[in-house]
Structures are given as structure tokens and as C-alpha cells.
Amino acid sequence: MTVGINGINITGDKRKILKSLIKLLENKNIKILFSEQLIKSFPNDNFKSYNVKTISKIDFIISFGGDGTLLNTVTHVGNKKVKILGVNVGKLGFLSFDVYDVFDKLIDDIIKNNYTLEKRSLVSLRYEGDKIRENFALNEISVIKKDSSSMIKIHCFIDNKFICTYWSDGLIISTPTGSTGYSLSCGGPILTPDTNNLIITPISPHNLGLRSIIISDSSKIKLQIENQKFNFLVSMDSRSYTFKGEQTFIIEKSKFEVNLIHPNNFDFFETLRKKLNWGLDLRN
Secondary structure (H helix, E strand, O other), X not given: OEEEEEOOOOOHHHHHHHHHHHHHHHHOOOEEEEOHHHHXXXXXXXXXXXXXXXXXXXXXXXXXXXXXXXXXXHHHHOOOOOEEEEEEOOOOOOOOEOOHHHHHHHHHXXXXXXXXXXXXXXXXXXXXXXXXXXXXXXXXXXXXXXXXXXXXXXXXXXXXXXXXXXXXXXXXXXXOHHHHOHHHHOOOOOOOOOOOEEEEEEEOOOOOOOOOXXXXXXXXXXXXXXXXXXXXXXXXXXXXXXXXXXXXXXXXXEEEEEEXXXXXXOOHHHHHHXXXXXXXXXXX
């Protein structure tokens, strides 16, 4: 078995934890390949790395960090269908899990195919240009004002039907996975991961009557950005690109999915309770 590991800026206690996980994998005779960015954290060690050509030969990738690291790992995998296991040593961890204390048993379960594999949908973006190479996102695609512009004007169409014009700080197109992220902080709803929907959430809209809308993920969203003399950003998860002027973007569900490894006892609603502190109000 060959396992990839991806992490970003691994230092201090995180480095010690990762070293112990590496030793555990080596004791099980598992071949380990590091991401090129993770190898930079271990310049004095003789670790081998994976790349775009060799990643398809990996059985699964361990994303060592938080949700941001897992989103970064998704860009490595792309449409290669390589499974991802998120090990949380970050802060929140909706996508990655606090499993390093039971990591030994979990790896044994994975070797025995005794785990749950969950498919998560992504969104992709098309436009006339080549600035964006990795045009997909697991959480959300956002169009956001930049510089000193007061607001950005976005005409929104769903399946070529005009919805409205958003005067706002921006617009978020979120997947069910991303519903607990940026969209939630802007007042959007939470969707369960198996929901076949997308969420359109405005960021600080000028018209207070504009709220999030849930649509089918089979829909095609067209965003027309009215001629902007100021720069604006298109953000795909943690990757941002600067644009200027009039632009048209097509956003729709990606043709491929992400495969996430979960322990068999994984419960999405338990994750919500723990991460969002549901039911912990002392007044209840």
C-alpha cells in the first residue's frame, strides 16, 4: 500500500505528531510519499514526493492539518479519484477529524476496507480566459469586491432565467460541504452533505430583502459582472484571482467528486453539535 501525506507549515507539536504517524505507517510496511510543499518542512529527511503524474498510484492521501489543508489536498487530487483522509490538527475541522489518538486502529480498518467512503460534490467555473488553472472548488466559489469599490454589481441567471441583480460586497456559490463555511458566516443555511443542491448567498447586500436561495445542483448559474473600473476577486476555496472590467462566469456542479474517508462511526450531526456548540447554552 502507498499513502500520500499533505501538510502546510508543519512545526512544533504538529511536527512531533506527524513524525509519530509516519513511524506508525512505516511499521506497517506502508510506502509514504509526501507532497512537494510538505517536504519543505523536512529538509534534512530523505522523504520521497508525489506529483501530478504519480498521484494516481497512491491508495489514499492523508491531509494533515485543518480544513484549509484538506481543501488544498483536493487541488492535488482533482479528478484522479484518490481517496482523502483528513487528520485534524487545525482549529475547527468540519472536513478533517481528531483521529490521531486512534490512528493505529483507523489505518488497520482502512487496510481491511472497513471504513465509510463519502462522495462530496464540487463546483466548477468557466469563463473566457486562462487565468484560472484549477477551476473547481469543494466549498465555494465567491465573487468579491476589492480595493476601494463601494459595491459590486452582479447580474445572476439560473438556467438562463434572470433572478436579480445583486448590489453587494460579493456573491457566494456554495456546495453542501461549503454550507458550514463562508456562506454560513454570511447568513446562509446548513445543508447535509448528501443534498443535491447549491446555495447562492449574497455578501452584505444593499437590499436587505435579498437572502440566500437554495437551487438544484443540476442548474447552471451565470454571473455577469457589470463593467468595473475597480478590481474584484474570484475566490475558489482558498485560491483567489484578480479580475477587472466586465466579465461573465458560468458556475455549475463539477463532473467529478471528492472521495473522503470517514470512520464507520462518523455522524455529521454530531460534528455540527461539537463544532458549532449546539446545545451547550447553559440557559437550556
